[in-house]
Each structure stands twice: as structure tokens, then as C-alpha cells.
Amino acid sequence: MDPRLTGLDLKTSLSALLDLVLPRVCLVCGRPLLPRERHLCTECLADLPETRYANLAHNPMADRFNARIRVEEYEPYAYAAALFHYRADAGYKKIPQALKYHRDFAAGRWAAHMLGERLAASPLYADVDLVIPVPLHWTRRWRRGYNQAALIAREVSRVLDVPCAERALSRRRRTRSQARLAGRTERAANVEGAFAPGRRRSGRADLSAARHILLLDDVFTTGATLAACHDALRRSCGPQVRISVATLGVVGE
Numbered sequence: 001m002d003p004r005l006t007g008l009d010l011k012t013s014l015s016a017l018l019d020l021v022l023p024r025v026c027l028v029c030g031r032p033l034l035p036r037e038r039h040l041c042t043e044c045l046a047d048l049p050e051t052r053y054a055n056l057a058h059n060p061m062a063d064r065f066n067a068r069i070r071v072e073e074y075e076p077y078a079y080a081a082a083l084f085h086y087r088a089d090a091g092y093k094k095i096p097q098a099l100k101y102h103r104d105f106a107a108g109r110w111a112a113h114m115l116g117e118r119l120a121a122s123p124l125y126a127d128v129d130l131v132i133p134v135p136l137h138w139t140r141r142w143r144r145g146y147n148q149a150a151l152i153a154r155e156v157s158r159v160l161d162v163p164c165a166e167r168a169l170s171r172r173r174r175t176r177s178q179a180r181l182a183g184r185t186e187r188a189a190n191v192e193g194a195f196a197p198g199r200r201r202s203g204r205a206d207l208s209a210a211r212h213i214l215l216l217d218d219v220f221t222t223g224a225t226l227a228a229c230h231d232a233l234r235r236s237c238g239p240q241v242r243i244s245v246a247t248l249g250v251v252g253e
Ligand SMILES: [Zn+2]
Pocket: 026, 027, 028, 029, 030, 031, 040, 041, 042, 043, 044, 045
């Protein structure tokens, strides 16, 4: 082999060859990707509508979330961050959709990694010691085969270098898909009391030591699902524990 052909060149050549057989396209605009591009073309990546919320303790998402969680007495303010603005009429919605509906795990991990990097670079999230995904009801998980929030949470926990407690919460009853419910009140009623701390002792042990928990989901719409998870966690954590939230996309603003 030509010694000038480095491992990287070989990998690029192989991926270019693979592109001929199975063309990879940009998730957002559908254009064929160049060999060095991953998931998004350079233009769509440059135009990603990032929120920059990870560095802002008070931002529209955090204010909306704190307004809907039940604050008993004194509780630390819940931080909230999303990687990008999710709009129904923009192509960027295809990033979480690729993971949720099309089993594009590589794209999901890639976006979750980027979210993790934004959180890791922020002092607000420096003391996060546990990551927990929004659970799916076991019947839905069984049908889909995976929980997209767990995949995001695992990648974020890797970047932050903290444990991910996938079974710390469980979904006790089946709920209708939030995506099919339009109203804020309807969405809240749908998930009210749907979550509870996991039954497994390992999950509870993780919770007892945590001081700053980060709840993960794919998209923040009204915050009803994450607020219901927050309430369930709060019942097993002391009031001094901060419970923050992070998602790939946030609707609104
Ligand atoms: Zn594109």
C-alpha cells in the first residue's frame, strides 16, 4: 500500500465508495453528502438554529419549565437547555424524527453528542452527577424496540462523564402520543401521574446520592412530559436536589 495513504484517507475513500452504492443525504435538505460530511451538509450545519440556552440560567425554555413544575417550598431553579429551535415548518425537525421514527441511531447519537458538548462547556451543568431519560411505557418500547430518549441520555452521560440511570423512572401507564395532542392542558392531563420512581433498587441507589439530576428527552414542546417526570423524581429526592432538563429540540421562541 502506498505509505502516503493514511488511515484517514483510506476511511474517506471507503466511505466515498460506499456513497456510490448507498448515497448518504443531508437529513435536512436531502442533498447528497460529501465524504467528510456527516448527517448534515455544511450549509445546513452552519444554519442550525442553535438556542445557546446551555449558558443561560434564565431562558424562555427554563422559564416555561419552572412555571409548570410544582415547587413545594424552596427548590433550586431548574436549568433547561435545547440544542436547537424545533419548528414544524423547518427541515431541522427531521433530526429527532430520524431517531424516533426511522431508527437512525447514528444521527441521534451525533446530535446528542453536540448537545452534550454544549452542556459540558457550560458552568451551569458542571455539577450534574446523574442523567435520566424520560421513560417509555414498556409496551411502546417493546413495539419500537428502543427508547429514543435513553439513546440521547446515554450519549450525553458519556460526554459529561456521569452515570446514566435508565431505570430510575418508569412509566406506569400508557399515555396517548403527546404529538397528537394540541393543547397545553390536554398534554398535561395526559401525562399527569404517569411516571414513578423505578422499582429496581439499583435505580433508587443512584437517586439517593444525586445532587444535580439532568432529565433528557428528544423534544420540549409544552414541557408537560418533563414536568410529570420532574414531579415523580422530586418525590424521591430531597428539595435541595436540582432537577434540570435538556432536549435536542425546543418548540417555540
Ligand atoms: Zn443540507
